[in-house]
Amino acid sequence: MKVVIIGGDAAGMSAAMEIVRNNKSAHIVVLEKGDIYSYGQCGLPYVINGKVPNTEELIARDVEEFRSKYDIDARIFHEVTAIDTKLQKVSGHDVNSKEPFEFVYDKLLIATGAAPSMPRLENADLKGIHMIKTIPQMNKLMEQLPNVKHVTVVGGGYIGLEVVETVRERGLDVRLIHQGSQLMSVLDPELAKIIYEEAISKGVDVLLNEETIGFEGEQVVEAIRTKTGTYPTELVIVATGVRPNTQFATGFAKLENGALIVNGKMETSIANVYAAGDCASHYNRLKQQDDYLPLGTTANKQGRIAGLNIAGFNQKFNGIVGTSILKFFDLQIGMTGLTNDTADKSNALIEAYVMEVNDIASYYPHPSKMKLRMLVEQQSRKLVGLQIVGKHGVDKRIDVFATALYNEMTFEELLDLDLAYAPPFSGVWDALMQVPKRYGKKD
Incomplete structure (x- = not known):
């Protein structure tokens, strides 16, 4: 089986490694426009202040390792400019010499990521x-x-x-x-x-x-x-956003921003062509529709699923709930689920709970405040979204709530969770459980 992967970063190489592990007969060619494989883009800003000493620290595996250790035909400076889905071949040119190339495929993965706009x-x-x-x-x-x-x-x-x-x-x-x-x-x-x-x-x-x-x-x-x-x-x-790198991929179903629409198996609208990562759509479990939230975690997961399916398995990407977190000086900014705007589009009645709570027990030294905004669907009492800004403990609460969202839990079920407690880590009622209005309307 001839597998061609366009893009040598998170989604592309996650897929390549799954194919290597699970289909020894596959011949894998990776076409990368640059000369750097598998690096942590999210760490780039921290090179500026020296928290990451240099950009080389961000490279997980270099191209030579993929070639020598895993027998992947990993090319550099290979820019793909066209896909012929009928003849099942990709074409392009060497970035430096402009020499043209063509590769035929049995299975193709587009993992070209996104570019800053x-x-x-x-x-x-x-x-x-x-x-x-x-x-x-x-x-x-x-x-x-x-x-x-x-x-x-x-x-x-x-x-x-x-x-x-x-x-x-x-x-x-x-x-x-x-x-x-x-x-x-x-x-x-x-x-x-x-x-x-x-x-x-x-x-x-x-x-x-x-x-x-x-x-x-x-x-x-x-x-x-x-x-x-x-x-x-x-x-x-x-830093005004990104756009999917899909200009060369014509004839495919796409979102308005150009992201390739994929199903749960990471298959595009054209047979034998897969897409994953920042160039692809991301199914949103809460919206119950295709969405676009480009994150490194999602890219790696989608790449893994694409690789397993190309290797002959039947795996499904079960979607996202829209979880992210950001450090800004002394603040942690976290969110998961729907926002006010996106929740309003669901035509459901949403209740918003806004609180200021301590990250740890109030009597333990140095508690700090977190501002928390939780959205709950009024009739079903299902959790809808959460935003938190604070100095400490935001990541824990966002991850707990994201897990609850993924499992479609209600507000009352959230209150019953058996969460870790000790004064240095939380109050006896965790921050997520301190909502003033604890229960919905009585029958």
Whole structure:
């Protein structure tokens, strides 16, 4: 069996390893546009502040290991530009020499991930304007950072906040420009306010409701221009979201953003072609529909499922509930399930419980407050979503709630969970169980 995998990172190599383990007769060719395999993209921002010493630390396995140890035909600088699904072949060219190539396949996996999206901004080609989705992009940024004192970050989402923190911890002045009215647009405004206050307290210059329209400078960026003003800076990092790398894949069913629609087996709309990771759709168990929430955990899981099915098994990816967490200076920001906006689209009556609770027992030294917002479906009492902002203990509560969501638990069942308790870790009633209104309406 000839297997071609496009993309040598999380989803692609998770799939490749499952095929290696479970189908010894398979011949695997991996076509990677760059020259780096299997690295932790989520760790890139922490190279800036030195928590990760260098980008090489993020590489789990290099290309030579896949070739020599696992007998995978792992190619580098091979950019795929077309797929002929009738003849079952992929074609493209070498990035450096431009020499064309073709590979036929029995099974094909598209695992091309996503690319950072650069808005259409004036003078975006000036030196000193960066995006940081790959190791080469981060290396380029790190070459210039020692020569600047002021950085502007465009975008107040996950990556934008992580970059703001790590640049500031490097000792540089930071301005954060965000088009929306609050940081982390998916959060409830009351929780987002805490993040804004944290940024201000750490010396970050935060500009909200500012739409960036371009940059100024001769050869190097010297200022960033919005609809309301011009702000001097020495370096810019743009973090305004990502788009799936699927432009070359024509004839497939896709989401509006270009992500390839897949079923539970990771099969696309065309026979013998699979997709996984940030270039594919992600079934949302709560929405009961295809969604797009690109995360490294999901990419690895989808890649594993795709690999097992290509190897001859019958495995299913059971979907996501939308769980994520973020560190921002002294805060932990976690969420899982639906937000107010997405819950409203379900046409269900939703109750929201907002609380401020301690992360540990109140009498134990150094308790800290967590702001918690829980959504519950009014009639069924099923759990719908949770957002938490606090200094400690957010990860534990988010993971517990995500597990409850996955298993379609009700609010009352959540209260019955046998959770770990000791004063240094929790109050006798865990933070998740301190909702003022403990029960639904009586019959």
